[in-house]
Amino acid sequence: MPRKDVEIPLDTTSLSDEQLAAAAAREGSDGPAFTALVDRYQQRVYRICFRLLGNEHDASDAAQEVFVRLFLHRGRFAGRSKYSTWVHGVAVRTCLTIRRGRTRRKRWETLVPEQSVGESTASHGGEAAAEMLDLPQMLDTLDEDDRALLIMKYAEGHNYDALAEMFGLSVSACKMRISRARQRLKQRFPEHEF
């Protein structure tokens, strides 16, 4: 006689992200709560990865890695912040790790065409640089954290509280870093208002 599963189905559509996260912490990788979270967040996480990494292949790879980390560390979400902020923070940190690894590799291989263009033209000042560089390339002249902060602030539209949570900084430190990064861009590309 076939065994009848006594399982209460989880109505994932009516649950908040935080409730789903709590349910996901109790279930396996193919459970309905984690699957629902992947569905809800895949576009947002992919978009952040694309903005930070700049191409579809790396973005897809990084976004998958983000969800693996979310699953493996699902018990660490303590509910102090919104779940979405926590997810975005994991996405940012994953992408920063990938970019730092990529920069190290580039340094070893001495294949830094984009950055060397950015740095050399920036050091020679404004107009030539502006003609040769678009905005993402200008951002590449900043260090990784500052670049990510600007992208999350201006491209993704997060406020300082959320940025502080994502980057593990205080709100005032976030403001300071963004202000200094903009200052640096102004100095390098004086013909633009940053």
Added chain:
Amino acid sequence: MATDSSFLDQLADVEVPVAPPDFPRQVHHRLNHWLLGLHIGDMVAGAFPYAVQHFARAVVGLVQLTLSGEYPVADTED
């Protein structure tokens, strides 16, 4: 060329593609690989000390036998 009021605000206008349609499947595929690796790691970490202890006891017994001519026999109650 950009006009200057809010050059950084143009970042929001950068076109971003959508995630691939089979993205959730890829996530679960990668996750399963991770979990398999972690389980194998756990198993190796648990089995390795046991195997080392097991073989070390045999080696110590062999050395003892070589030196003393007696093999250590565990006490048994008849």
